[in-house]
Amino acid sequence: MDFALSPDQRLLRDSARAFLDEHVKPASLRPLWDDPRGESEAVWKEMAQLGWLGLALPEAHGGSALGMVETAVLLDELGRAAYPGPYLPTVLAAAALEAAGSPAQQKRWLAAIAAGEARASVALLDADLDWRPEAVAARAEPAGAGFALSGTKRFVPWAHVANLLLVPAQAPGGLTLFCVEPAAPGVTLAPVQGMDPGTRWSTVTLARTPVGADAALGAPGQAGPLLEALLRRGAVGAAAEMLGAARRCLDLSVGYAKVREQFGQPIGSFQAIRHKCAEMLLEVENSHAAVYYAAWALDARADDHELAASVAKAYVGDAARRVCGEAIQVHGGIGFTWEYDLHIYFKRAKALEAQYGDGDYHRELIVRRVAA
Amino acid sequence: MDLNYSPEDRAFRTDVRRWLEANVPTGELATLEARKAWHRTLYEAGYVGMLWPKAYGGWGATPMQQAIVQDEMARIGAPPPINGLGIGFIGPTIIVHGTDWQKERYLKKMLTAEEIWCQLYSEPNAGSDLASLRTRAEDQGGHFLVNGQKIWTSAGPIADWGILLARTDAKVAKHKGISCFLLHMRQPGVEVRPLKQITGHSLFSEVFMTDARADRRDLIGGVGQGWAIAQTTLGYERGANSLGRVTRYAIAFQQLVRAAKDLRRGGRPLLEDPAVRAKLGRAFADLEVQRYAGLRVLSALNKGEPPGAASSITKLSHTEFEKRYYETALEILGPWGQLMTAREEFEEVDTSSGEPGTWATAFLWSRAGTIYSGSSEIQKNIIGERVLGLPKEVRADRLKA
Numbered sequence: 001m002d003f004a005l006s007p008d009q010r011l012l013r014d015s016a017r018a019f020l021d022e023h024v025k026p027a028s029l030r031p032l033w034d035d036p037r038g039e040s041e042a043v044w045k046e047m048a049q050l051g052w053l054g055l056a057l058p059e060a061h062g063g064s065a066l067g068m069v070e071t072a073v074l075l076d077e078l079g080r081a082a083y084p085g086p087y088l089p090t091v092l093a094a095a096a097l098e099a100a101g102s103p104a105q106q107k108r109w110l111a112a113i114a115a116g117e118a119r120a121s122v123a124l125l126d127a128d129l130d131w132r133p134e135a136v137a138a139r140a141e142p143a144g145a146g147f148a149l150s151g152t153k154r155f156v157p158w159a160h161v162a163n164l165l166l167v168p169a170q171a172p173g174g175l176t177l178f179c180v181e182p183a184a185p186g187v188t189l190a191p192v193q194g195m196d197p198g199t200r201w202s203t204v205t206l207a208r209t210p211v212g213a214d215a216a217l218g219a220p221g222q223a224g225p226l227l228e229a230l231l232r233r234g235a236v237g238a239a240a241e242m243l244g245a246a247r248r249c250l251d252l253s254v255g256y257a258k259v260r261e262q263f264g265q266p267i268g269s270f271q272a273i274r275h276k277c278a279e280m281l282l283e284v285e286n287s288h289a290a291v292y293y294a295a296w297a298l299d300a301r302a303d304d305h306e307l308a309a310s311v312a313k314a315y316v317g318d319a320a321r322r323v324c325g326e327a328i329q330v331h332g333g334i335g336f337t338w339e340y341d342l343h344i345y346f347k348r349a350k351a352l353e354a355q356y357g358d359g360d361y362h363r364e365l366i367v368r369r370v371a372a
Numbered sequence: 373m374d375l376n377y378s379p380e381d382r383a384f385r386t387d388v389r390r391w392l393e394a395n396v397p398t399g400e401l402a403t404l405e406a407r408k409a410w411h412r413t414l415y416e417a418g419y420v421g422m423l424w425p426k427a428y429g430g431w432g433a434t435p436m437q438q439a440i441v442q443d444e445m446a447r448i449g450a451p452p453p454i455n456g457l458g459i460g461f462i463g464p465t466i467i468v469h470g471t472d473w474q475k476e477r478y479l480k481k482m483l484t485a486e487e488i489w490c491q492l493y494s495e496p497n498a499g500s501d502l503a504s505l506r507t508r509a510e511d512q513g514g515h516f517l518v519n520g521q522k523i524w525t526s527a528g529p530i531a532d533w534g535i536l537l538a539r540t541d542a543k544v545a546k547h548k549g550i551s552c553f554l555l556h557m558r559q560p561g562v563e564v565r566p567l568k569q570i571t572g573h574s575l576f577s578e579v580f581m582t583d584a585r586a587d588r589r590d591l592i593g594g595v596g597q598g599w600a601i602a603q604t605t606l607g608y609e610r611g612a613n614s615l616g617r618v619t620r621y622a623i624a625f626q627q628l629v630r631a632a633k634d635l636r637r638g639g640r641p642l643l644e645d646p647a648v649r650a651k652l653g654r655a656f657a658d659l660e661v662q663r664y665a666g667l668r669v670l671s672a673l674n675k676g677e678p679p680g681a682a683s684s685i686t687k688l689s690h691t692e693f694e695k696r697y698y699e700t701a702l703e704i705l706g707p708w709g710q711l712m713t714a715r716e717e718f719e720e721v722d723t724s725s726g727e728p729g730t731w732a733t734a735f736l737w738s739r740a741g742t743i744y745s746g747s748s749e750i751q752k753n754i755i756g757e758r759v760l761g762l763p764k765e766v767r768a769d770r771l772k773a
Binding site: 003005006254258265268269271274279282285286289292300302307308314315360362365367370371 | 373381436653654665667675689752756760
């Protein structure tokens with residue numbers, strides 16, 4: 001048993017940190033807040049060059065055939081940098097395509113994603129914001145040789161820059177996941193901006209959007225397990241990103257507590273501040289254990305991988321919110337200003353807390369598994 | 373990263389499980405003799421003193437093997453060995469700092485529980501500020517004369533020996549005037565008075581020393597080195613791995629789920645109440661994270677990495693978790709959770725004392741963990757200073773010195 005990252009995984013982490021420290025500086029985030037796209041095309045291309053977009057894809061599709069642990073390593077760093085862009089939804093969609101896509105679907109999308117030429121997203125929420133796959137309300141009605149999709153998908157991350165949306169809908173044969181191109185007829189995107197300027201959502205409306213029979217991902221009517229797996233991967237990925245944001249907030253707080261003086265002493269010498277920082281570290285270290293345990297469990301298909309994914313999302317969501325919030329408290333007034341960077345991480349952690357199943361959803365999944 | 377147990381570890385676990393199934397005593401171990409006999413059986417099977425070097429009667433096992441034994445013992449509900457303080461912390465301190473004579477005289481009898489050990493550190497006025505202790509040890513040539521009072525001494529009434537911190541020099545800075553001794557508890561100058569805890573039990577005592585004698589050959593390290601030696605002991609105490617404990621909490625969780633199925637409100641099992649489900653989900657996530665963090669620490673220990681100040685994070689995390697956990701359990705159980713005598717349909721739960729009890733006992737016991745072996749506040753100071761590198765606080769006693 002070895003809980004530590006391997007030398008290759010550490011190398012990946014270190015090179016990711018070096019790249020993001022240089023190319024995704026906090027100062028470079030701010031101009032993007034007013035940009036309609038909200039992400040940097042140049043950084044996306046660089047990420048493709050570095051092999052990040054195909055990290056977990058097979059080599060035949062231009063990927064590196066690595067796993068969820070490596071993906072979590074990257075997302076941990078992306079969270080630390082508060083990187084704004086469709087990395088997580090794109091790799092989630094790619095993983096679903098790899099798991100269930102037809103050869104034609106894989107050929108159409110995977111190499112393009114790995115090369116940085118296509119972005120993708122997943123439309124997991126319908127109008128009533130219920131994460132359960134069985135609650136999908138959008139409908140797929142037979143139309144010609146294919147289907148016509150109708151429904152409203154809420155809070156679809158980065159849909160406005162995506163070339164491909166994975167859209168679950170109730171088809172006559174049951175729940176089915178469809179590949180939909182946002183440019184298709186009947187698709188309307190309306191931007192929705194939350195408090196995190198680095199997270200972009202859209203409301204996606206489908207009005208009898210025609211798709212071919214070959215647009216179904218996997219066997220029609222059998223999308224439940226596929227969606228559950230997608231949501232699990234998203235939960236662990238989001239937890240990894242929240243972990244990175246929380247650790248950055250802890251680092252900023254400790255650094256500030258060492259130099260900020262009041263009453264003639266650094267504030268870090270006061271137990272009120274020191275103890276807060278110690279509690280933050282405890283939550284960050286426990287979150288680290290939760291994220292990497294779950295990532296490993298997904299890769300290893302361990303008996304408890306479903307449970308571990310929900311534990312990670314539920315625990316880290318709470319922990320990251322607290323740590324990023326306490327960082328503002330440690331900083332005092334400066335931490336509440338727009339100019340200071342803390343709010344960037346605080347808002348990112350909060351945005352992710354509500355994605356890929358919130359804490360309540362995952363706690364209920366946990367109880368179903370352990371209290372049956 | 374690979375969290376699979378190795379084939380050797382899996383085989384070892386199978387052996388341990390088989391051995392325990394064949395050997396765990398049925399029924400309660402009512403007497404000290406019975407507990408000592410069970411301890412001896414465990415020792416001879418290789419399940420006590422596992423991390424001690426073979427040269428001192430130990431088994432030279434890996435931290436992973438020790439964790440597996442603790443885990444399996446928790447799973448089957450085996451009574452714990454006795455002399456935990458001796459074997460966990462005092463023996464290793466003697467191995468590191470003791471003389472050959474001390475090792476020869478004390479270690480084997482400690483391992484076999486022929487002699488029971490206690491720790492004589494805390495005093496009524498020296499708790500978190502342990503270095504301010506006042507118990508005096510006066511050098512009389514061949515021996516030291518010990519006068520003072522100790523408190524919170526676990527296993528006091530059954531202890532044959534104690535590891536003692538006492539002041540040998542009142543003129544130097546307080547950390548520098550302390551020496552460490554091995555004190556015979558069965559002598560006229562030592563009086564043990566059990567203290568009653570909030571649980572109603574008496575698992576610790578006050579110890580009064582009036583002209584008690586500590587032989588010079590029972591001094592550990594040099595005169596004035598007691599503080600440094602105590603740091604070793606406390607490090608062991610906090611670094612002890614905790615998987616067995618997590619397994620006991622997991623068993624308690626299943627007991628809680630059963631209770632939530634049996635108890636009804638409004639004609640329906642409590643388990644169907646969304647508020648109860650939310651609490652259970654949070655408690656289980658919290659519990660699982662303790663397990664993952666425990667595996668992370670264990671994997672580092674198994675590679676020979678010393679836990680160092682990070683063991684304070686583990687101690688803080690576990691003991692604070694335990695309070696939250698039993699608070700949640702008692703919220704769910706309502707007044708049923710407050711019964712000090714188990715209702716027939718409730719099973720006994722393991723408390724952090726290692727003794728079975730009721731939910732109420734476990735809830736009350738959980739208040740102890742964040743105080744003993746360095747309170748949560750002391751752990752946060754250690755984490756702040758030694759892990760995060762925050763500046764030391766300005767302390768009144770250092771200003772005076």
